[in-house]
Amino acid sequence: MQWPENRLKVASLILLLTLSACDPFPGSKQQATSTTTEKTRISFWNGFTGPDGQTMWEIVRQFEADYPQYEVEMEIIPWSTYFDKLMVSLGSGKPPDVFILHENELVNYVLQDAIRPLDDLVNGPQGVPVSDCLSSIWERVRIKVPGQSEANIYGIPLDCHDEAVYYNKDCFRQLGVPLPEQLDRDNFFHLARQLTIDQDKDGRPDQWGFVFGGSVRRHLYTLTAQFGGQFLDRENGICLIDQPASQKALQILYDAINKDGYMPNPIHDGSNLWQGFLQGRIAMYTDGIWMMNGMKKLADFDWGVLPYPQLGDQKAVWASSHVLCLPRFSDTIDGEAAWIFLTYLSNHGVDWSDGGQLPARYSQLASPDFTQKEHYPVFAAQIPDIIFGPNDPNIIEIETRMEPCLLSAMSGQQPMLKMVQEIKGSVESILRRGVD
Amino acid sequence: MTTEYKRSKNLQSLIHFSYTVPYLLLFLCWLVIPIIAGFLVSLTKWTFISGKYQLVGLKNYVDAFADELFLKGIQNTIYYTVMTVIGGNLFSFFLAYGLTRVQRFRNLFRKVFFIPLLLSVGITGIMWRWLYNTDFGLLNYYLGFFGLKNTNWLGDARISMPAVALMAIWGSCGFNMLIYYAGIREIPTELKEAATIDGAGGFYQLWSIILPLIRPKILFCLVMSTIGSIQVFDRAYMLTGVGPYFANYTAIFHIYYQAFRYFRMGYASACAFVLALLILAFTSLLFRFLGKHEEYY
Numbered sequence: 235m236q237w238p239e240n241r242l243k244v245a246s247l248i249l250l251l252t253l254s255a256c257d258p259f260p261g262s263k264q265q266a267t268s269t270t271t272e273k274t275r276i277s278f279w280n281g282f283t284g285p286d287g288q289t290m291w292e293i294v295r296q297f298e299a300d301y302p303q304y305e306v307e308m309e310i311i312p313w314s315t316y317f318d319k320l321m322v323s324l325g326s327g328k329p330p331d332v333f334i335l336h337e338n339e340l341v342n343y344v345l346q347d348a349i350r351p352l353d354d355l356v357n358g359p360q361g362v363p364v365s366d367c368l369s370s371i372w373e374r375v376r377i378k379v380p381g382q383s384e385a386n387i388y389g390i391p392l393d394c395h396d397e398a399v400y401y402n403k404d405c406f407r408q409l410g411v412p413l414p415e416q417l418d419r420d421n422f423f424h425l426a427r428q429l430t431i432d433q434d435k436d437g438r439p440d441q442w443g444f445v446f447g448g449s450v451r452r453h454l455y456t457l458t459a460q461f462g463g464q465f466l467d468r469e470n471g472i473c474l475i476d477q478p479a480s481q482k483a484l485q486i487l488y489d490a491i492n493k494d495g496y497m498p499n500p501i502h503d504g505s506n507l508w509q510g511f512l513q514g515r516i517a518m519y520t521d522g523i524w525m526m527n528g529m530k531k532l533a534d535f536d537w538g539v540l541p542y543p544q545l546g547d548q549k550a551v552w553a554s555s556h557v558l559c560l561p562r563f564s565d566t567i568d569g570e571a572a573w574i575f576l577t578y579l580s581n582h583g584v585d586w587s588d589g590g591q592l593p594a595r596y597s598q599l600a601s602p603d604f605t606q607k608e609h610y611p612v613f614a615a616q617i618p619d620i621i622f623g624p625n626d627p628n629i630i631e632i633e634t635r636m637e638p639c640l641l642s643a644m645s646g647q648q649p650m651l652k653m654v655q656e657i658k659g660s661v662e663s664i665l666r667r668g669v670d
Numbered sequence: 671m672t673t674e675y676k677r678s679k680n681l682q683s684l685i686h687f688s689y690t691v692p693y694l695l696l697f698l699c700w701l702v703i704p705i706i707a708g709f710l711v712s713l714t715k716w717t718f719i720s721g722k723y724q725l726v727g728l729k730n731y732v733d734a735f736a737d738e739l740f741l742k743g744i745q746n747t748i749y750y751t752v753m754t755v756i757g758g759n760l761f762s763f764f765l766a767y768g769l770t771r772v773q774r775f776r777n778l779f780r781k782v783f784f785i786p787l788l789l790s791v792g793i794t795g796i797m798w799r800w801l802y803n804t805d806f807g808l809l810n811y812y813l814g815f816f817g818l819k820n821t822n823w824l825g826d827a828r829i830s831m832p833a834v835a836l837m838a839i840w841g842s843c844g845f846n847m848l849i850y851y852a853g854i855r856e857i858p859t860e861l862k863e864a865a866t867i868d869g870a871g872g873f874y875q876l877w878s879i880i881l882p883l884i885r886p887k888i889l890f891c892l893v894m895s896t897i898g899s900i901q902v903f904d905r906a907y908m909l910t911g912v913g914p915y916f917a918n919y920t921a922i923f924h925i926y927y928q929a930f931r932y933f934r935m936g937y938a939s940a941c942a943f944v945l946a947l948l949i950l951a952f953t954s955l956l957f958r959f960l961g962k963h964e965e966y967y
Binding site for chain 1: 722927933
């Protein structure tokens with residue numbers, strides 16, 4: 235009596251499995267393949283989620299017009315999740331054909347064997363004029379891997395981004411303070427205090443004189459270099475944050491909030507500081523050239539740009555660069571197409587500068603199309619003085635570890651000495667561990 | 671006859687078992703194999719991209735227990751878990767209890783309390799960031815009516831984690847509330863009526879009848895909240911990142927950064943297993959104290 239029912243069950247199971255194994259859309263894959271054969275696709279990943287993404291889209295569209303045989307699939311991924319996706323794609327053998335890294339991230343990826351050396355392409359018939367590239371950035375993309383006799387080129391610099399001081403001209407005019415041509419230790423502190431106003435005398439200024447904007451570590455690198463020091467001694471595995479140059483830098487950052495009082499506490503106001511500048515509550519604000527993109531659209535805001543203040547014995551300003559890379563291993567990459575696209579981007583540095591960047595080539599920096607741009611030359615004039623963050627494979631971990639400590643010390647939430655010791659201890663422990 | 675019956679029975683069992691095969695395959699592929707693979711990875715030094723690995727034994731586990739930041743992450747996770755599990759369940763229970771006591775707008779209240787659960791953490795994170803804003807936030811605005819000075823909710827290391835916990839309690843109370851509400855509604859009315867006749871007041875009924883009878887629901891909610899809270903990442907990430915001086919740096923932050931930012935897959939896997947053991951310890955404790963099964967009716 236059981237058999238007919240069981241047979242029915244077996245039959246239904248077989249039918250179910252057979253149906254599930256069937257492709258409901260036969261030929262769909264074939265169709266998809268046939269459409270892709272017309273143009274060579276180049277996948278390009280970056281993190282340009284701001285208005286710079288729009289600028290990049292325009293360059294990509296121009297590339298597709300100039301090279302109709304290619305089609306670029308550009309994927310803009312927020313930097314916060316960009317590296318997660320990039321890492322998985324590189325590990326799984328399905329990376330993008332071209333992708334962006336910051337110069338300080340490059341060395342880690344190179345040591346993971348994830349990036350293709352570009353020496354043959356750079357020196358090939360469709361190469362890149364090495365002598366035209368900014369030498370300081372070029373040094374960052376030439377990396378010597380342990381076990382190899384010479385350094386190789388692992389990326390082509392797309393741009394350079396340094397920092398300067400954005401200032402609100404109205405804040406100066408209202409107080410009758412003449413606009414300075416540059417900021418140094420003779421006029422900076424006086425000016426910053428002069429522009430800090432507490433009209434209602436409630437102990438909280440209504441207008442602040444100056445803000446060291448963005449990440450604290452960038453200002454630490456800059457000011458430490460201005461005092462003739464450096465943050466890391468990589469060869470000996472020592473963090474130099476407790477040395478006089480870094481101590482002087484930290485003191486300036488601490489005093490800005492807690493002694494001189496010309497800067498609002500970032501712990502209190504957080505991300506509102508840039509908004510505060512745009513609202514006219516902050517007279518001078520230090521940040522990167524990438525802010526230019528937003529500033530250009532502010533019609534009723536009378537602003538200007540000054541070089542980064544020289545508060546130490548020598549000039550220095552932190553900078554970084556977006557670097558174009560090709561993956562080392564890929565199942566799908568069309569190397570020739572990727573290289574043509576990469577060099578096209580590199581050759582269009584002036585167009586890319588509209589996105590709030592400096593070109594990474596001397597010829598582009600000197601071209602009239604660039605030099606006639608308003609405010610950009612201030613950033614460009616600092617190029618001889620630019621310094622980069624430490625070039626360590628574990629730099630992302632080091633910076634993630636130290637930034638909250640720096641912010642707590644600068645804002646006065648934690649004792650400076652304790653934070654300095656903590657940063658030194660943790661950074662040296664990371665350096666000792668090396669690369670896993 | 672007996673042999674044929676046995677054969678038929680066996681075939682029937684086989685067919686019934688075959689119905690579970692799709693689930694078992696998924697269970698195997700997505701849970702059992704990854705757990706085993708994860709454990710094996712935790713015994714290696716492996717960076718994923720290069721594919722090169724090196725067996726290091728239990729070194730990653732030793733490193734995890736010596737890593738101050740990981741221990742701080744565990745400490746913060748426990749702090750957050752205690753706040754959200756106790757606070758969240760108390761809040762959910764009293765919402766549910768209150769709902770059973772009101773007659774008008776009950777459905778409306780139930781929906782309103784459940785809505786936060788349907789919103790994405792990304793949206794609620796931005797919303798709460800504005801609520802907590804020191805200068806312009808609604809929270810400080812209303813507290814100002816009571817003469818309180820502006821509080822730096824997210825920038826002060828002492829209160830930023832409770833601020834994240836408050837957002838989490840608000841965001842997840844709807845789920846537990848429904849469980850408690852269903853549990854309270856399941857209790858036979860005769861029991862409450864008998865207690866009322868015996869002179870038991872509201873508090874006595876709550877303590878001696880309602881709470882014991884919904885104990886399985888309490889256990890379920892506590893276990894689920896504990897597991898969810900120990901794995902906290904998204905809410906803290908959206909609201910403050912690691913927070914002021916790592917105040918909101920939880921164990922999952924550590925695992926995420928180690929794996930996806932620093933490429934230390936082996937070490938991150940070891941940290942994940944330590945966290946799994948923590949979840950196991952917490953849930954075992956809950957089962958130990960609340961897991962006794964007793965039928966009252």
